[in-house]
Amino acid sequence: MTRSSARRRVPASVLPARQASASAVRSFAIAWAAALAGTSYVPMSGAEVADLLDRLAGELVNALRAETFDPKAGYDAGTELVNAHFTTPASLHRCVHIIGERLLPELGVEPTPWFLDRIAELQGALAAGYSQALRVRTLREQEAIRGAVLDARDEAEAALRASEAKFRAMFADAAIGIGISDLTGRIIDVNAALVRMMSASREQLVDSNVRDYVHPSDVSDGLWASYGRVLRGELDHYQIEKRLRRPDGGWAWANLTVSLVRDDIGAPLYLVSMMEDVTDRHDLQETLRYQATHDPLTGLSNRALFTERLAEVFDPDSTVGPADRRVGLCYLDLDGFKVINDSLGHDVGDRLLVAVAARLAESVAGEHRLIARMGGDEFVVLVDETTGPNDVIAVAESILATLVPPVHIDGHELAVAASIGVVERPVAGTTAADFMRDADITQYWAKADGRGHWAVYDSERNAYEVARFALAAAMPAAMEREEFYVDYQPLVRLGDERTVGVEALVRWQHPVFGRLGPDRFIELAEETGLIVALGKWVLRTACAQAKRWLDEFGDDAPYISVNLAVRQSREPDLVAEVCKALEDTGLPARLLQLEVTESAIMSTLDAPLEALRTLDAMGVRIAIDDFGTGYSNLAYLRHLPVKELKIAGSFVEGLQASDREDPVDAQIVATLVTLAHALGLTVTAEGVETPAQAERLRRIGCDSGQGWLFARPGKPENIARILSES
Ligand code: C2E
Ligand code: MG
Ligand code: MG
Numbered sequence: 001m002t003r004s005s006a007r008r009r010v011p012a013s014v015l016p017a018r019q020a021s022a023s024a025v026r027s028f029a030i031a032w033a034a035a036l037a038g039t040s041y042v043p044m045s046g047a048e049v050a051d052l053l054d055r056l057a058g059e060l061v062n063a064l065r066a067e068t069f070d071p072k073a074g075y076d077a078g079t080e081l082v083n084a085h086f087t088t089p090a091s092l093h094r095c096v097h098i099i100g101e102r103l104l105p106e107l108g109v110e111p112t113p114w115f116l117d118r119i120a121e122l123q124g125a126l127a128a129g130y131s132q133a134l135r136v137r138t139l140r141e142q143e144a145i146r147g148a149v150l151d152a153r154d155e156a157e158a159a160l161r162a163s164e165a166k167f168r169a170m171f172a173d174a175a176i177g178i179g180i181s182d183l184t185g186r187i188i189d190v191n192a193a194l195v196r197m198m199s200a201s202r203e204q205l206v207d208s209n210v211r212d213y214v215h216p217s218d219v220s221d222g223l224w225a226s227y228g229r230v231l232r233g234e235l236d237h238y239q240i241e242k243r244l245r246r247p248d249g250g251w252a253w254a255n256l257t258v259s260l261v262r263d264d265i266g267a268p269l270y271l272v273s274m275m276e277d278v279t280d281r282h283d284l285q286e287t288l289r290y291q292a293t294h295d296p297l298t299g300l301s302n303r304a305l306f307t308e309r310l311a312e313v314f315d316p317d318s319t320v321g322p323a324d325r326r327v328g329l330c331y332l333d334l335d336g337f338k339v340i341n342d343s344l345g346h347d348v349g350d351r352l353l354v355a356v357a358a359r360l361a362e363s364v365a366g367e368h369r370l371i372a373r374m375g376g377d378e379f380v381v382l383v384d385e386t387t388g389p390n391d392v393i394a395v396a397e398s399i400l401a402t403l404v405p406p407v408h409i410d411g412h413e414l415a416v417a418a419s420i421g422v423v424e425r426p427v428a429g430t431t432a433a434d435f436m437r438d439a440d441i442t443q444y445w446a447k448a449d450g451r452g453h454w455a456v457y458d459s460e461r462n463a464y465e466v467a468r469f470a471l472a473a474a475m476p477a478a479m480e481r482e483e484f485y486v487d488y489q490p491l492v493r494l495g496d497e498r499t500v501g502v503e504a505l506v507r508w509q510h511p512v513f514g515r516l517g518p519d520r521f522i523e524l525a526e527e528t529g530l531i532v533a534l535g536k537w538v539l540r541t542a543c544a545q546a547k548r549w550l551d552e553f554g555d556d557a558p559y560i561s562v563n564l565a566v567r568q569s570r571e572p573d574l575v576a577e578v579c580k581a582l583e584d585t586g587l588p589a590r591l592l593q594l595e596v597t598e599s600a601i602m603s604t605l606d607a608p609l610e611a612l613r614t615l616d617a618m619g620v621r622i623a624i625d626d627f628g629t630g631y632s633n634l635a636y637l638r639h640l641p642v643k644e645l646k647i648a649g650s651f652v653e654g655l656q657a658s659d660r661e662d663p664v665d666a667q668i669v670a671t672l673v674t675l676a677h678a679l680g681l682t683v684t685a686e687g688v689e690t691p692a693q694a695e696r697l698r699r700i701g702c703d704s705g706q707g708w709l710f711a712r713p714g715k716p717e718n719i720a721r722i723l724s725e726s
Contacts, residue, residue: 078129649687
């Protein structure tokens with residue numbers, strides 16, 4: 001069967017009833033809808049689909065029954081189905097199938113070859129219409145997409161052009177400097193702000209390398225490391241405050257942000273450096289920092305900067321310097337500055353400080369050295385990375401040398417000197433605080449040594465002084481706890497070896513250190529002033545003891561010789577104290593001797609001398625202790641209320657059997673004895689240890705001796721025994 005045969009006219013008798021019932025068409029449409037369900041996504045309701053198929057089915061039926069068959073209804077139906085979004089092969093297949101299977105039975109028509117021929121024609125036409133419509137539709141959709149793509153591309157290009165323009169405008173007009181470099185650092189482009197900032201021309205900058213602008217001392221910092229990290233993509237960008245060398249030789253400070261620009265596939269392309277010119281802010285900060293860290297008078301670093309630097313040196317996490325880094329310090333204090341300041345005025349004082357600072361700066365400035373004014377007339381020189389104390393001693397000596405020429409101010413010729421404490425040690429194992437404390441102590445030692453001296457810190461000396469301090473602090477309580485006691489040593493008349501006097505020598509029975517001799521604590525007691533109370537106690541104790549011997553031995557009782565400290569000799573109530581001791585104990589004044597040192601008696605002060613005269617007038621004997629060790633003016637002795645000279649043991653040491661004798665010592669002792677006798681004084685030699693010394697002293701004419709040869713200092717019972725034995 002061919003289509004042409006289907007189009008042939010047929011006899012009317014063959015045709016079924018002209019009007020197929022609407023219900024039959026309807027029920028076919030329902031079956032058709034069911035067959036199509038789910039084959040395509042159709043944006044229509046079920047009812048709309050049913051209406052469409054009902055209409056199409058009606059037209060197909062009409063075509064089927066028409067006298068003159070035209071398959072166009074099939075073609076149109078195919079088109080309409082596609083237009084209604086039935087677009088899948090499954091939809092087409094179901095349509096063709098249901099028309100072939102159900103249309104004729106539904107209409108109640110015999111499937112004669114004639115009808116089957118028409119059915120087949122309709123099926124083919126529907127398929128053709130469906131396909132054609134689908135093609136048109138696909139083409140249209142492709143066209144739409146391509147159009148959209150074109151539109152999109154146009155828009156993107158426009159946007160790119162816009163952003164490029166925006167970038168250009170930003171780049172050119174930006175207030176911050178922008179430079180674009182390639183990955184080797186070669187500068188490709190710079191903007192006007194950068195040109196201004198670098199005080200250069202665009203030509204000077206382009207094609208140069210960013211490395212040309214880095215400060216030499218910044219090269220070692222993290223700049224290049226960060227640069228490399230940006231290049232490797234480990235960092236998006238980094239920011240740093242940097243100084244840049246301008247082609248004119250000046251420096252610009254920039255707050256620099258470097259970021260990486262990549263191409264489409266992510267490969268590094270350029271580095272963009274954005275620089276905010278912070279030179280002014282930086283200069284201001286520098287000025288403020290300078291003011292905060294420098295002494296306005298001398299221009300030297302101030303204490304704050306010194307402290308900061310010292311903390312850096314002693315920072316345990318510091319990586320600066322060698323692992324066995326050592327550091328030294330000269331701590332200097334001008335000698336006699338206060339006098340100049342007070343007498344010549346602060347203006348002269350200030351100018352002197354300026355002059356000293358200038359000399360310091362000139363003589364010791366250098367790498368690894370910081371000179372600072374700590375305040376007043378105190379300066380320090382911090383010497384970093386030393387190799388030993390000698391490095392710092394050399395600095396101290398050059399400071400002392402530079403201060404030797406006098407300073408001329410306002411017609412005054414001012415001699416300047418300084419006392420310098422020197423400390424030097426490894427940084428490890430110590431702290432800035434310890435270092436400064438020791439420097440301070442050492443500076444005091446230097447001061448104590450006299451004008452223009454340096455002293456080096458000595459840990460043993462320090463330990464000794466710390467112990468001394470502890471001892472001094474413990475003394476008042478020791479007095480209360482009666483830890484002090486007095487030993488007695490005979491003063492023996494050389495002619496007959498009789499004990500004519502007894503020296504009272506104080507001792508301290510210390511609970512921890514045991515028995516301490518007076519050399520360990522008398523000086524301390526003088527410094528703290530406790531000697532006054534201690535001396536008073538010794539005086540009373542000794543007088544009381546002497547009174548007991550008087551009671552026991554009557555005329556044979558010895559006088560008691562009590563040491564008087566310089567400080568005691570200057571006490572205004574010395575006379576009153578002595579009187580009271582004698583009164584309270586009942587000891588006659590003639591049995592008391594007071595030993596004073598040369599320095600006490602040679603003092604220019606009149607008051608102590610007056611006191612001694614009064615005591616002398618009362619009958620108390622005054623002796624000069626350790627004679628020969630001081631600087632007595634012998635001629636002056638005759639004006640003093642002195643009854644006895646005690647020759648220091650050091651002279652007696654030289655007196656031996658004639659063959660081993662030191663002729664000078666022998667001569668001195670002989671001269672002293674002769675002179676003393678000429679002045680009407682008696683002489684006692686101290687430190688007599690051998691019979692030869694005693695014999696020699698006797699021949700020289702010395703009156704008495706004191707020493708281990710006769711007896712060591714000891715308990716009062718010792719003296720009583722000696723007295724009763726003689
Ligand atoms: P000093 O007044 O010259 O006392 C004599 C010192 O010589 C005593 O030392 C005594 O023990 C020591 N000595 C005695 N015989 C010999 C000897 O043969 N050889 C040697 N090498 N030494 C001998 P000490 O007891 O250590 O007293 C030292 C100094 O302390 C005294 O020297 C005196 O200046 C001072 N001193 C002692 N007691 C007192 C006191 O109560 N008040 C004051 N202000 N000073 C005192
Ligand atoms: Mg003495
Ligand atoms: Mg003495």
